Amino acid sequence: MTITDPAQWEDLFTRTVDEQPVQFVRPADTDRPVWAVYEAAVYVGSVTAEADGGRPLWRVQGSREAHHDLDDAIRSLRRPPSWPREREQVAAWARRLLADDSFLAIDVETTGLENAYAVQIAAVDRRGSVVFNEYVQPDAVIEPAAIAVHKITPERVASAATFGELLPHLTDVFHGRVAVAYKMDFDRGVIERELHRHHHGDAAAADTWLGRVQWEDAMVPYAVWRGLWSVKRGAYRNQPLGGPHDAVADCRLLLAKLEQMGATAPAARW
Template identity: 45%
Template sequence: MPDSPPPAPRTLECDPLTWNDIFTTTIDTVPVECIRPIDTDCPSWAIYPPGCYRPDDYLGALHARDTDGLWHVQTTGERHATFADAVRTLRRPPTWSHERDRAIAWARGLLHDPDLMVIDIQTTGLREPFAAQISAMNADGELVLDELLNPQADFEPEASALHGLTRQSTQHAATFSNLLSTLTEIFHGRHLVAYNIAFDRDVLARELARHHHDPAPADAWLSACRWDDAILPISTWTGLWSAQHRAYRYTRLGSRYESAANCRLLFHRLQVLAHSATHHR
């Protein structure tokens, strides 16, 4: 093997057909060496740690396919949009299959829980925001709540640019206080699940403290619900390992910045996990 492989492509976004036969690139601050097999001119590379070519060092093979524009991971049959994500699948720790199975079991348990409530809240921004839209979906996939709210606060321009809500467009909507009895009926005693549940819970806590002028009743109200975050199980199931952080990368759901649509996205992802085959019995 050469001591100094040719440099990586100028960008991993360029056409793989123009890439060198051998190059080193860095994914999540950790380099990998990519070597095209000698028996092909196709955009395929075997992946190794730089300078390490023993059989135990081999991470796997990646193939760029013209037909779907995705990177194919030979060992798992997976397809990923970027070369970097494909490499991340090859770096999964040996414990991943067990962790994935636990994520699948978690999703199956949720979907069999009659108290499940998938929620999403759109807000006035990120800095101490108030609620502008709240939706909730039950264990049957039925949307049981979809409300626009008057947050009685200004919107951050960046937030309005994403979800399209403004002070003017929400001025005639119900306030959180108007909706509180409905929220209590729907949420109390339920198992609330969201993508980054801490954010949604903080928004509700802020709204409740404003309504009661006291954080104590807010804490009591929140304690009547169970809270569960879907980020870690879904990111673990996806299995894009960051060698830099030694953790699974956050998996994006493809947010529509509309609360009902986000509930549907998360519910569908839970179904995908629940219907996945496990590796261990």
């Protein structure tokens, strides 16, 4: 369905969400934009469409949470019964991280997505203060697609320090700290690749450096916290961080997401 006015949507329609058909039925006793939702002829909940700046805002009846994407509203209805407990576990995890004085939110902007090198590395502490923010001369081609995202051009980093030149400062900042990133395996992987190159392929030296940092990933916990279940994947759907792709700004956005997760009320209260 692509109609932006909810009043024009049909009384009965089917939509495939994550490769599974979903039936929408408007109750016969109303003209309001509300539909009962069925999967395999089993009622799973109801959604109401509200106008919101030219496109529908889908509100899930019962929880009252709202989604601009109808598919996300359906994914919220598919949550397993374990979700409230899992969400509270994520909230406790976030609170534990935020209470740790060694906490760092980190972000790495790169030359691309495959075999990438760093063009900017940043870290902020629990208060959002910048403790590391450096552009990096990558000695590698920056892919046009990457430039379109983070706007860091070869000219911008031509006179920047190399990773090796920044390594002593990076070591002072990172070692002994808890480093939290959004999709940690990517950011950590970039730093590992830089260390391998710096140490001329010495994997042991790279592993020793990495082992002095406690690495934490926020992407999967945030997916659990949002609770949008994908039946195709059999897991909670990962969410984009939504930052501007400036390393410092993305670090602060990650910190804000962790604070939001940590502030979650226990299930008995919501």
